[in-house]
Amino acid sequence: xxxxxxxxxxxxxxxxxxxxxxxxxxxxxxxxxxxxxxxxxxxxxxxxxxxxxxxxxxxxxxxxxxxxxxxxxxxxxxxxxxxxxxxxxxxxxxxxxxxxxxxxxxxxxxxxxxxxxxxx
Amino acid sequence: xxxxxxxxxxxxxxxxxxxxxxxxxxxxxxxxxxxxxxxxxxxxxxxxxxxxxxxxxxxxxxxxxxxxxxxxxxxxxxxxxxxxxxxxxxxxxxxxxxxxxxxxxxxxxxxxxxxxxxxxxxxxx
Numbered sequence: 001x002x003x004x005x006x007x008x009x010x011x012x013x014x015x016x017x018x019x020x021x022x023x024x025x026x027x028x029x030x031x032x033x034x035x036x037x038x039x040x041x042x043x044x045x046x047x048x049x050x051x052x053x054x055x056x057x058x059x060x061x062x063x064x065x066x067x068x069x070x071x072x073x074x075x076x077x078x079x080x081x082x083x084x085x086x087x088x089x090x091x092x093x094x095x096x097x098x099x100x101x102x103x104x105x106x107x108x109x110x111x112x113x114x115x116x117x118x119x120x
Numbered sequence: 121x122x123x124x125x126x127x128x129x130x131x132x133x134x135x136x137x138x139x140x141x142x143x144x145x146x147x148x149x150x151x152x153x154x155x156x157x158x159x160x161x162x163x164x165x166x167x168x169x170x171x172x173x174x175x176x177x178x179x180x181x182x183x184x185x186x187x188x189x190x191x192x193x194x195x196x197x198x199x200x201x202x203x204x205x206x207x208x209x210x211x212x213x214x215x216x217x218x219x220x221x222x223x224x225x226x227x228x229x230x231x232x233x234x235x236x237x238x239x240x241x242x243x244x245x
Contacts, residue, residue, distance in 0.1 A: 005190075013194040017201020022208055022217060027198050028140030033228045037235065041187075047139025048180025049191045054141045055173035056195025061202055062166035070163035075154045078121075079128035079146055080168030086132020087142075087172045091179040094137045103236035106138050110229035113144065117222040120215075 008038060017057065027057050029113055032106060043102040044094065124153040128168070136176050141169035 012034045016027035028050045035046035065071050094102065127149035131142035143165045150161035180186050208217075 009190060009193050010197055013197025014201040014204070016194065017198030017203075018205035018208065019221065020198070021202035021205020023205075023221060027194075028135075028138070029225070031194060031198075032139045033232055037228070037231055042185075044180070044183070044185040045187065047137075048177065048183070048185030049187045049194070050139035051135070051173045051180060052177035052186050052188065052191035053194035053198065054139075055170060055177055056192065057198045057202065058141055058166045058169040058173060060199040062163070062170060065163035065166055068163070070160045071167050072150075072156055072160055072164045073167065075124075075150060075156055076164040076167035078154065079124050079131070079149055080171055082125045082128035083132030083135065083142055083146075083168060083172045084175050086129040086134075087136040087176040088132075088179065089129075090133040090136020091176055091183075092136070093133070095183055097137075100236045102137065103232050107229040107232040107236070109134075109138055109140070109144070110225050110232070114222040114225040114229070116144075117218045117225070 005039070012038070013053075016053075020057065020061070023117065027054055029110060033110070036103070043099040043106075047094065047102070121153070124149050127153065131168075132172055135169075135172050136179070139176075141165075142172055143169055 012031060015034070016030040019030050020027050028047075031050040031053055032046045035041040035049060036043060039046075041049065062071060127145050131145035131149070134140065134145065135142040143162075146165035146168050147158075147161045150156040150164055151158060156164060177186055177191070181188075
């Protein structure tokens with residue numbers, strides 16, 4: 001990785017963490033667009049790299065929340081297990097759609113997140 | 121119960137398609153269908169995200185779409201940033217932050233659309 005990328009990487013990682021800490025919005029909504037717009041990643045690379053980063057972020061955060069006794073393991077598995085089937089389908093499907101479609105769907109997700117934040 | 125399973129599956133599809141964790145759907149599903157309080161739902165959602173993100177990253181790695189070193193760097197930086205975010209959120213007006221972040225999010229959405237439509241060609245990956 002070229003040396004000049006580190007400052008940008010530092011900015012994206014920190015921003016993703018700060019926003020997820022503040023709003024509970026997952027790091028992906030910050031990481032994916034910034035990797036695309038700022039690093040010039042392709043859509044599939046950005047989403048794949050984001051998922052790997054999120055696995056680390058969520059594991060650390062879930063561990064911290066678990067220490068406070070806020071995590072309901074049984075109910076987490078109840079929604080998490082079908083989601084594993086979903087993510088297999090989603091990544092399979094993603095290889096078969098145009099990259100432009102991925103970007104536009106992502107923009108729609110961002111608008112939904114913004115609306116959700118604006119509703120008091 | 122069925123609703124929770126369906127939304128869980130949908131959250132996974134979204135995670136795979138868009139590279140997010142799926143918390144946007146997990147949290148309301150936990151609150152509405154499984155009767156979990158808001159704070160516990162956000163915490164529990166994080167647990168559900170871990171296997172989803174791992175499996176998604178594993179599949180994308182198989183397709184050659186994961187830059188492992190950068191992902192690890194981002195993940196570790198963000199984990200530190202999250203602690204800062206929690207402190208900030210507890211010390212300044214939340215409403216101002218929400219509006220500010222919403223505006224930023226809309227701006228980025230506009231950039232994504234402009235890029236997707238303006239390029240007129242397939243991205244490289």
